[in-house]
Amino acid sequence: MDMTTTTDAGPTPSTITTTILAIETSCDETSAAVVRAERPVGGPVTGAPPRIEVLSNVVSSQVARHAEFGGVVPEVASRAHLEMLEPVVGQALADAGLAVTGLGFDGTGRRPAVDAVAATRGPGLIGALLVGVSSAKALSLAWDVPYVGVNHMEGHLFATFLERPDIGLPLVVLLVSGGHTMIVKVDEPGRYRILGSTVDDAAGEAFDKVARYLGLGYPGGPIIDALSADGDPAAIRFPRGMLDDGLDFSFSGMKTAVINYVRRHPEATNPDLAASFQEAVVDVLVTKVLRAAKRHRAAAVALGGGVAANSRLRQRFAQAAAEAGLDHLVPSRAYCTDNAAMIGAAAHWRLAHDGATGLDAGADPSLRLATT
Amino acid sequence: MPAGEDVAGRLCLAVTSSTSVVGVAVGRAGAPAAETVAHEVATDRRHAEELTPLVARTLADAGVTLGQIECFAVDVGPGRFTGLRVGLATVRTLALVAGRPVVALSSLEILAAAEPQRPVLAVVDARRGEVFQQQFGPDGPEGPPVVGRPDDVAPDDGGGHPPVAVVGDGADRYPAWYGVGLRPGREPSAAVMVTLAGHRPALPGHLVAPVYLREPDVHVNVTTRHTPR
Numbered sequence: 001m002d003m004t005t006t007t008d009a010g011p012t013p014s015t016i017t018t019t020i021l022a023i024e025t026s027c028d029e030t031s032a033a034v035v036r037a038e039r040p041v042g043g044p045v046t047g048a049p050p051r052i053e054v055l056s057n058v059v060s061s062q063v064a065r066h067a068e069f070g071g072v073v074p075e076v077a078s079r080a081h082l083e084m085l086e087p088v089v090g091q092a093l094a095d096a097g098l099a100v101t102g103l104g105f106d107g108t109g110r111r112p113a114v115d116a117v118a119a120t121r122g123p124g125l126i127g128a129l130l131v132g133v134s135s136a137k138a139l140s141l142a143w144d145v146p147y148v149g150v151n152h153m154e155g156h157l158f159a160t161f162l163e164r165p166d167i168g169l170p171l172v173v174l175l176v177s178g179g180h181t182m183i184v185k186v187d188e189p190g191r192y193r194i195l196g197s198t199v200d201d202a203a204g205e206a207f208d209k210v211a212r213y214l215g216l217g218y219p220g221g222p223i224i225d226a227l228s229a230d231g232d233p234a235a236i237r238f239p240r241g242m243l244d245d246g247l248d249f250s251f252s253g254m255k256t257a258v259i260n261y262v263r264r265h266p267e268a269t270n271p272d273l274a275a276s277f278q279e280a281v282v283d284v285l286v287t288k289v290l291r292a293a294k295r296h297r298a299a300a301v302a303l304g305g306g307v308a309a310n311s312r313l314r315q316r317f318a319q320a321a322a323e324a325g326l327d328h329l330v331p332s333r334a335y336c337t338d339n340a341a342m343i344g345a346a347a348h349w350r351l352a353h354d355g356a357t358g359l360d361a362g363a364d365p366s367l368r369l370a371t372t
Numbered sequence: 373m374p375a376g377e378d379v380a381g382r383l384c385l386a387v388t389s390s391t392s393v394v395g396v397a398v399g400r401a402g403a404p405a406a407e408t409v410a411h412e413v414a415t416d417r418r419h420a421e422e423l424t425p426l427v428a429r430t431l432a433d434a435g436v437t438l439g440q441i442e443c444f445a446v447d448v449g450p451g452r453f454t455g456l457r458v459g460l461a462t463v464r465t466l467a468l469v470a471g472r473p474v475v476a477l478s479s480l481e482i483l484a485a486a487e488p489q490r491p492v493l494a495v496v497d498a499r500r501g502e503v504f505q506q507q508f509g510p511d512g513p514e515g516p517p518v519v520g521r522p523d524d525v526a527p528d529d530g531g532g533h534p535p536v537a538v539v540g541d542g543a544d545r546y547p548a549w550y551g552v553g554l555r556p557g558r559e560p561s562a563a564v565m566v567t568l569a570g571h572r573p574a575l576p577g578h579l580v581a582p583v584y585l586r587e588p589d590v591h592v593n594v595t596t597r598h599t600p601r
Contacts, residue, residue: 069590072589073588073589074587075453075588075590076588076590077455078453078454078457079582079584079588081457082461082582083455085461086465086468086577086578087465106512111469126454127453127454127457130419130420130454130458130461130462131457131458132461133420134420134423134424134457134458134461134462134465135422135461135462135464135465137424137462138424138427138461138462138463138465138466138469139465139469140440141424141427141428141438141466142423142465142466142469142470143469212596213596214596214597215596215597215598259597262597266597278587315523325404359424360419360421360422360424360425360429361420362418363420365490
């Protein structure tokens with residue numbers, strides 16, 4: 001099947017439906033998704049976010065492989081991606097109803113009804129990224145369809161549009177994960193400005209380090225989230241790093257404060273420590289994203305990234321946004337953590353806007369978000 | 373190990389990316405290297421950038437399409453981990469789409485096959501002061517591949533058959549241990565892989581795995597509230 005055209009009136013096709021197979025292997029989740037979206041034929045690419053239909057979104061987590069090391073081990077991650085990628089891609093095609101046989105490939109060199117193949121090209125772990133990029137480029141070559149290399153951070157921004165293509169613009173997004181903490185202003189798809197970012201640890205990294213110090217295991221975010229339910233968030237008043245200081249973040253000192261407190265107060269319980277630390281981090285995150293929204297006259301605010309799955313952050317963010325009278329989105333947890341559906345959404349827009357990426361493209365572990 | 377499929381005489385696409393050379397060749401499995409269409413590119417860290425276009429270019433020069441390829445061959449290492457994965461991800465994906473089998477070839481055996489003298493010692497640079505090494509006699513490999521420092525693994529103790537030839541970039545890197553000017557081939561040749569593919573079993577692509585020969589580098593240094601200070 002080729003690029004599908006639908007006809008509204010007469011013989012002139014009015015929209016192009018593009019089906020994209022997207023691959024995400026930047027860190028410790030192997031993910032593949034099939035997304036579909038329409039855009040007008042011939043006309044300019046508009047600033048409006050596309051309406052994306054997610055036909056499948058398969059995520060295979062490597063968390064168990066990294067747990068014994070207390071963090072993501074790059075070489076372990078890269079090896080696991082190579083093992084898991086083909087079954088995950090096959091499952092994504094099958095779930096989307098595009099599989100012919102077996103793993104989703106029909107074994108005859110004919111391609112399923114996919115119009116483009118996308119992969120995350122950075123930022124991330126270079127060895128991990130290259131597994132997805134190499135496989136995506138091979139699929140592009142074999143199926144004779146365009147390849148699209150996608151910025152992982154732009155993917156996280158597009159996760160918002162998966163659930164709310166109608167969300168108000170300009171939009172301010174708080175992106176928080178194990179690798180990143182930043183506030184991004186989205187004027188429209190493709191037009192971004194970074195309003196603030198962490199000067200040291202990412203928020204998720206601080207969760208991991210505190211959980212590791214308390215002997216709670218890995219990954220720290222979900223463990224601290226769960227344990228906090230049994231603790232008192234007001235038990236210990238940890239410092240709020242850079243709370244009154246602009247839109248940047250600092251979490252390193254907050255982590256150290258926990259360690260120093262435990263040394264002075266060995267009787268402190270883990271649930272109280274977890275809840276109080278989580279409250280301090282959430283305080284800073286929510287204060288800053290709302291400050292950014294006000295300062296930059298945002299029409300809406302949204303969360304993104306793995307730490308956006310934290311239940312206290314979701315609750316406090318929604319409450320604060322509602323009190324400020326702001327349109328807001330707390331995305332489904334599946335679209336907060338790394339997933340290929342968001343990469344497919346960004347790829348659809350990039351393909352329409354910039355065209356295909358060359359097959360001589362590689363990966364960039366420190367790729368930055370292109371800003372205006 | 374599954375029995376595998378004999379692919380001799382079938383149109384084969386071979387890929388090597390385990391060293392600083394990315395190579396692609398197209399030809400009949402088992403045919404002499406001179407009868408293949410082959411290209412190689414020297415690269416330090418750009419295996420992924422180079423490989424896909426090189427596959428397209430080699431196919432075009434051979435006048436065949438991917439759909440006409442009947443089997444694949446891939447260098448499974450030992451060698452550079454990231455390079456290996458680029459080659460394996462690419463070839464396994466192409467093979468899966470085409471529904472064609474894959475011949476897994478070790479970098480050391482490809483190097484040895486390019487050298488007519490026996491015994492021959494194949495040595496691949498493993499970095500961090502180490503090499504991957506294996507010796508091949510008239511009847512094939514003499515023992516399994518090993519990884520180690522040249523002063524530990526280079527055959528200077530008189531045991532076994534002293535090699536008459538040494539090949540590979542590891543030997544080039546450590547001339548004090550392996551001698552100089554001995555080898556025609558520094559890196560595995562994709563053209564030689566096409567020849568070898570006619571004499572090795574081909575497997576479904578998902579059964580073809582990299583040969584790392586080294587565990588992942590992991591540093592665990594965790595301090596917890598229960599660690600004695």
